Amino acid sequence: MDLLNALVALTNYVMIPAVAYGSQLALGALGVTLIYGVLRFSNFAHGDTMAFGAMTTILVTWWMQSVGINLGPLPTALLALPFGILGTMGLLLFTDKFVYRFYREQKAKPVIFVMVSLGVMFMMNGLVRFIIGPGDQRFADGERFIISARDFKAMTGLREGLAFKTSQGITIITAVVVVVALFWFLNRTRTGKSMRAYSDNEDLALLSGINPERVVMYTWMIVAGLATIAGVLYGLDKSFKPFTYFQLLLPIFAAAIVGGLGNPLGAIAGGFVIAFSEVSITYAWKKVLRYLMPENLEPDGLVQLLSTDYKFAVSFMILLIVLLFKPTGLFKGKSV
């Protein structure tokens, strides 16, 4: 019984939150990695792109809620998501046309692109704050739990409850669907193959008649989709605040680099590595250990390795370790 209780507590406080957070990070890191693979720069505006996508979705959600459209037990935001994606696609294609294309034609150095993305980040950040304000926004509706802690206790008779939030369930399912669709697109379709070819070897791809502008356009559109989905899922699961999205940049970059920049599979793995380490290092293990240890050996303290305020430090430490020992990432990314 104690073992079961420990297992339930572990699932409730570590596994489920980490899987959900990991899926959100993985979707974010996929966007960063695709831009790195095709356009060859680290996009600092990615966090704010996610914020923009989430904001557009929230605005449409609010409108739908006000006219009474809803999805029953599911959050209305899912219905608004396609509009958010379209809006973000528009914004990214616009920035590409008026900002990035110029530097592409100049064949500017990657670091110039990074600087430019800083400017874009500033503008998007200002835009989002201008439209929706810097505060916290809630937009989740529908059923809150798939399984609530009380139901679970009543069902199983265990002392520990297990809560499974709708937002977590949706996050996991959506992430799986999106990743499968993305890999199908990259590996099976003509456009996806041309994207990979362009990413592997630009000159060879150009020689074989791939239109670079088309590849870039599709990349931005896919990135817009990924960023919006990641942003909306994160907002549903936690809450929407522009500055938090900016701060997500660090774990997302860490995930992309840990997995190997430019490698989509690595981005997913990296997302989960970062999420699991963040959650397990900042979780107070006392509860789980209490069930597992004999009574006289129970820990006195919280058995928390690091306080939650240092969760950025965790992703950063992992990043440093990977940079020191395996600069190309766990899966082989682009070379140094």
Added chain:
Amino acid sequence: MSETVKHSLMFAFVGLLLILDGTTSYGIFSGSWNSSLGILNMGLVSAIMALGVNLQWGFAGLFNVGIMGFTALGGLAVVLVTSAPTPGAWSQGGVGIIMALILGALTVVAAVFVTKNMAAGKPRMLVLAGILIGGFFAYRAIFDPAVSGVEAINPALLGSLGGLGLPVLLAWPAGGLLAAGAAWLIGKTALGLRSDYLAIATLGIAEIIIAVLKNEDWLSRGVKNVVGLPRPMRKEIDLQEDPGFLDTVASLGLDPVTASTLYVKISYSLLFTAVLLVLLWMAQMALKSPWGRMMRAIRDNEAASEAMGKDVTRRHLQIFVLGSAICGIAGAMMTTLDGQLTPGTYNPLRFTFLIWVMVVVGGSGNNFGAVLGGIFIWFFWIKVEPMGAGLINIITSGMADDSALKLHLLESTAHMRLFTMGLILLLVLRFSPRGLIPEK
């Protein structure tokens, strides 16, 4: 018009803006010398930060987005150097904290030693894991009780180790040293890899430094802030009670309150200008020296410089540490100017990316450009808000007073700043990538 005249005119223009701000209250100008000098002082600090970043970016092409962290470390140095030691803190746990930190450092050193000296394989992994896990728990075992001991001392007012109680001017170089140490650690890991990695690593270290300042109460009182830090000159209150000062003010026909604040602000301006001039002179000498030429050669063609026998990674580390030290000095100066350390107010958009706008707009690679950009962009940053408010007022003048859109727009003017700064950065990068005062 020769280049020198043109550039002097630009400096004169910024000076004119500041003078106008002090004298007239037309439009965006405030008409108060207090506000004008306030802008000048922060502008001077920003100019020093821009000088540091220019050293890294303009001379060496290193992309540092952790300026906020180095500035905050400078601020921490002010607290550690100048504030009075907390009575009893050292006996209550201060020693324990230092011992724990030394133990932590030894653990890392031991881990590095093992990594370097044992053959790769399973035994090394096990020894390494043993050292790190054992070291971590030993560290926590000493650290935690010591910290709660220190934080228990009068937490409402003190609750930290306090400082050394030394004069505040000593804190400025100390801030530089602290920032240099952090920069060395980060440079050692991230330099020599792809250029983006340094950017991401510095972005991370800055967030961590702020997190440490916010949460380690024994060090800097965390979000409880440290206020009332000493100043290098007399306080306004003391001046207002000094008969000698009051007589001088009366003979000039000034109000004592205004005069005392002006006295303090002007003292800061002079002090900051002196520091800026010294650093500017040093940066100029470095730029013209063989060392400066080598740095630019490395920036322009790393492969060729390496072939000529230059150790690119070491030179990068060197200049990265130097530039960060300058940011640390500026951070210490800023905390001295504010008289308080408030870790909650450090925001990367303001302390990192705004400095980048200054460097790019001023002209990367040119020290004078960095200084000009620093002061000019700071002036602009302060004035964008009244400008935005004016613009929105014009746009919304046709709308009904209670329209939701108008109210929302008026409320949001504060966020125009970020948008405008991004726009300026993009426009300068696109149409005048060499900035106001280009590199020679």
